[in-house]
Amino acid sequence: MTLVAEPHPVATDPTMPSERSGQRAGSAFAPPAPPVDARVNPHLRLVDGKERVLHPKPSGRPDPTAHLSAADIEALGRELDAIRQTVMDSRGADDAAYIRKVIAFNRYLELTSRAILLFSLFPPAWLVGTAGLSVAKIIDNMELGHNILHGQWDWMRDPKIHSTTWEWDHVTPAAQWKESHNETHHTYTNVLGRDNDLGYGIMRVDADQPWHLANLGQPLYSFINALFFEWGIASYDLKLHDVITGKMPREESKPRVDAMLTKMRRQVLKDYLIHPLLSGPSFFPTMGANFVATIIRNLWSNGVILCGHFPFGVDTFAYDSIEGETRGEWYVRQMLGSANISGGWLVHFMSGNLSHQIEHHLFPDLPSNRYAQVAPQVREICQRYGLHYVTGSYPRQLASAWAKVFVYALPDKEPDRSRGQIVASAVKDAFVAGKAKRAAKRAAKLA
Amino acid sequence: MPADTLDVINPLRPGADPLAGRIERIHLETADAATVFIKPGADWSGHIPGQYLRFGIDIGGVRQWRTYSLTSRLDRPDGLLTITTKAIPDGLVSNHVVRDLRPGTLVHLGQAEGDFVLPTARPDKVLFLTGGSGITPVMGMLRNHIAELPDVVMIHSAPTARDVIFATELRELAATGLMRLVELHTDTDGMLDLAVDLDRLVPDWREREVWACGPAGMLDACETHWSTAELRERLHVERFRTHLHAAGEGGTVTFTKTGTIVEADGGRPILEVAEEAGMLMPHGCRMGICYQCVLPLRDGAVRDLRTGEVTYAAPGDGVAIQTCVSAAAGACEIEH
Numbered sequence: 164m165t166l167v168a169e170p171h172p173v174a175t176d177p178t179m180p181s182e183r184s185g186q187r188a189g190s191a192f193a194p195p196a197p198p199v200d201a202r203v204n205p206h207l208r209l210v211d212g213k214e215r216v217l218h219p220k221p222s223g224r225p226d227p228t229a230h231l232s233a234a235d236i237e238a239l240g241r242e243l244d245a246i247r248q249t250v251m252d253s254r255g256a257d258d259a260a261y262i263r264k265v266i267a268f269n270r271y272l273e274l275t276s277r278a279i280l281l282f283s284l285f286p287p288a289w290l291v292g293t294a295g296l297s298v299a300k301i302i303d304n305m306e307l308g309h310n311i312l313h314g315q316w317d318w319m320r321d322p323k324i325h326s327t328t329w330e331w332d333h334v335t336p337a338a339q340w341k342e343s344h345n346e347t348h349h350t351y352t353n354v355l356g357r358d359n360d361l362g363y364g365i366m367r368v369d370a371d372q373p374w375h376l377a378n379l380g381q382p383l384y385s386f387i388n389a390l391f392f393e394w395g396i397a398s399y400d401l402k403l404h405d406v407i408t409g410k411m412p413r414e415e416s417k418p419r420v421d422a423m424l425t426k427m428r429r430q431v432l433k434d435y436l437i438h439p440l441l442s443g444p445s446f447f448p449t450m451g452a453n454f455v456a457t458i459i460r461n462l463w464s465n466g467v468i469l470c471g472h473f474p475f476g477v478d479t480f481a482y483d484s485i486e487g488e489t490r491g492e493w494y495v496r497q498m499l500g501s502a503n504i505s506g507g508w509l510v511h512f513m514s515g516n517l518s519h520q521i522e523h524h525l526f527p528d529l530p531s532n533r534y535a536q537v538a539p540q541v542r543e544i545c546q547r548y549g550l551h552y553v554t555g556s557y558p559r560q561l562a563s564a565w566a567k568v569f570v571y572a573l574p575d576k577e578p579d580r581s582r583g584q585i586v587a588s589a590v591k592d593a594f595v596a597g598k599a600k601r602a603a604k605r606a607a608k609l610a
Numbered sequence: 611m612p613a614d615t616l617d618v619i620n621p622l623r624p625g626a627d628p629l630a631g632r633i634e635r636i637h638l639e640t641a642d643a644a645t646v647f648i649k650p651g652a653d654w655s656g657h658i659p660g661q662y663l664r665f666g667i668d669i670g671g672v673r674q675w676r677t678y679s680l681t682s683r684l685d686r687p688d689g690l691l692t693i694t695t696k697a698i699p700d701g702l703v704s705n706h707v708v709r710d711l712r713p714g715t716l717v718h719l720g721q722a723e724g725d726f727v728l729p730t731a732r733p734d735k736v737l738f739l740t741g742g743s744g745i746t747p748v749m750g751m752l753r754n755h756i757a758e759l760p761d762v763v764m765i766h767s768a769p770t771a772r773d774v775i776f777a778t779e780l781r782e783l784a785a786t787g788l789m790r791l792v793e794l795h796t797d798t799d800g801m802l803d804l805a806v807d808l809d810r811l812v813p814d815w816r817e818r819e820v821w822a823c824g825p826a827g828m829l830d831a832c833e834t835h836w837s838t839a840e841l842r843e844r845l846h847v848e849r850f851r852t853h854l855h856a857a858g859e860g861g862t863v864t865f866t867k868t869g870t871i872v873e874a875d876g877g878r879p880i881l882e883v884a885e886e887a888g889m890l891m892p893h894g895c896r897m898g899i900c901y902q903c904v905l906p907l908r909d910g911a912v913r914d915l916r917t918g919e920v921t922y923a924a925p926g927d928g929v930a931i932q933t934c935v936s937a938a939a940g941a942c943e944i945e946h
Contacts, residue, residue, distance in 0.1 A: 254670075254671060255670045255671050256668070256669075256670055256671045257671075258671055259668060259671030259672075260671075266614075266618065267618045270614065270615040270618045270619075271618070273615070274615055314888060317888050317890060318671070318672060318888065319668070319671050319672055319673060320672055320673040320674075320885070320890065321668070321673050322628070322890060323614065323617075325890050327868070327890055328890075528888075
């Protein structure tokens with residue numbers, strides 16, 4: 164290698180160009196440890212000849228992959244890689260036209276609905292406007308926001324339809340959502356103790372999650388969370404608990420809180436002040452319409468998301484199961500840890516194609532309009548390898564997910580104690596602990 | 611109302627970002643060259659003949675940016691801009707524009723750029739030296755300023771008579787006496803040899819202000835010729851293609867803001883490698899002239915693919931590099 168130019172004047176080490184230019188590892192140019200990729204690195208390629216290590220869970224439930232050899236799993240990985248590549252290679256003008264059409268449709272729908280709501284004093288206008296706005300908010304969050312923020316459309320190199328620039332009709336800023344969703348949830352899907360989406364930190368949805376007395380109230384929390392889902396997600400993305408308890412350092416939490424508050428203010432102003440003000444005498448009906456549309460969007464998207472990982476039949480994975488996980492194993496975990504919703508075109512569209520949750524988790528950056536195309540192939544692979552493919556209608560899957568919320572509100576039966584006895588003793592423990600705490604407080608006061 | 615809703619309704623509106631344009635019609639100039647008529651968005655702020663613009667078009671769903679010289683008259687009543695492109699072998703955009711582009715297509719535009727223009731004090735004697743599609747910026751000058759230039763000689767090279775873009779118009783200008791045209795058809799006449807031909811074709815070439823645009827080899831020859839004659843300052847050159855040298859070392863490129871890490875080989879621009887890794891990179895001409903792709907190199911070394919020049923940065927530096935012509939010459943960190 165010949166070097167033509169003089170070293171950059173700021174480069175203080177005069178030997179740098181000739182001495183170090185050929186080196187890689189350990190040179191001054193070596194990049195710092197990558198924060199994200201280091202974690203997923205073993206996932207980047209398929210590995211042959213690796214011994215399978217099964218990681219049993221505390222509950223001792225059977226491992227649904229126990230019948231597969233390491234070679235089976237890598238073969239399965241190769242098949243899935245091939246499916247993905249076929250779609251990636253065939254992305255083109257039709258796909259681009261699809262997403263632009265959805266965006267244009269959604270913008271017109273929102274605009275028309277908001278225009279109709281300017282006359283929302285008139286009940287039919289309120290009804291039509293609210294319905295239209297609800298649909299627009301759903302499409303904005305599901306088929307557009309979620310998928311664009313996944314980078315499904317980054318390949319178009321359109322800076323307006325890009326994961327780094329897109330913003331959505333949601334109180335969470337896109338950047339924070341991408342972190343908790345794309346990075347944490349999609350990497351650690353259904354790994355106990357790592358994927359916070361397993362119950363969002365407020366619910367117990369798996370036998371291998373520990374039961375606490377507070378879980379008794381989870382059907383209520385879950386319902387409130389569904390109604391105000393957007394705010395639930397925001398506090399979750401913000402890591403509100405870590406911010407309040409000071410677990411997150413202030414220099415990290417401050418910009419997060421600021422960005423969140425800015426976004427929240429914008430959303431609230433738009434829906435509950437500016438749009439109502441524009442409506443003049445229809446101020447309060449329009450404000451109500453925005454509130455109702457937001458609640459409808461919340462309930463719908465919460466339902467779709469519950470159906471994605473909570474229905475019975477979906478698997479969870481032991482905390483240490485992902486150490487040294489290969490790409491093939493990652494694929495298997497994504498398939499077994501997700502559930503689909505069956506139905507017609509409208510269900511798929513309105514769910515942002517998260518009805519193809521299994522396919523989405525296998526290929527998070529595949530354009531959403533293509534999941535339907537790969538679904539039969541994925542299902543066939545599952546069948547051939549003897550793996551379950553959980554799917555069902557929206558009402559059925561939603562009922563199943565909610566059933567779990569109720570079932571796991573209670574502790575699991577133990578050999579020597581009934582559920583009732585466990586709850587009773589937990590109540591007693593809590594009472595005793597509370598009493599001791601109060602006594603300690605009193606003693607501290609007296610002292 | 612959110613800006614993106616307004617852009618959906620009218621992409622050519624004032625304030626639309628990025629600036630858009632609509633293809634109004636396409637006119638075939640030769641078998642493989644076409645002129646495209648573009649209605650620019652409301653924020654188009656005009657151009658000086660000889661300048662180029664960045665032109666972004668979606669092909670197969672993917673946005674591609676290129677630069678093209680503007681050839682339109684400034685006083686067009688319809689306000690349309692024109693660019694002319696020649697389909698080159700394996701040229702993704704040029705072939706698409708010449709063969710598949712349809713009126714009504716929405717494209718994306720940058721504002722006019724470049725200093726390959728005539729000075730406001732028009733020179734008395736001018737020589738235009740052009741080859742192939744290098745005629746385009748000069749055509750922009752001729753169409754707008756020929757009447758202000760008292761003495762113009764043009765030497766234009768093209769493989770055959772049929773390949774001459776704007777042939778009719780050029781020959782008319784010559785016929786009406788507004789300029790002297792030397793048309794070289796290189797398939798039969800051979801290539802222009804400046805050392806031999808120039809004295810014969812344009813005996814007073816030393817007195818002329820020269821604007822040259824064409825293939826890299828021709829421009830290199832021009833630079834040598836006018837430098838040797840110690841008249842380099844008279845020569846104005848517009849380059850439209852980078853010529854790449856042998857591959858270097860390559861290395862790991864770390865993008866510090868996005869956390870993306872790519873393995874770049876030493877023979878390819880970092881911009882391309884990063885885009886293939888799915889990154890959205892600032893980019894423009896892809897040939898090192900528009901400085902749209904400049905990013906700070908925080909640490910490491912890159913090599914300029916055109917010159918072989920290596921640029922170094924130690925931690926804490928922020929050396930602006932053009933990612934479209936820079937390849938990794940070892941591990942580097944780029945702020946993006």
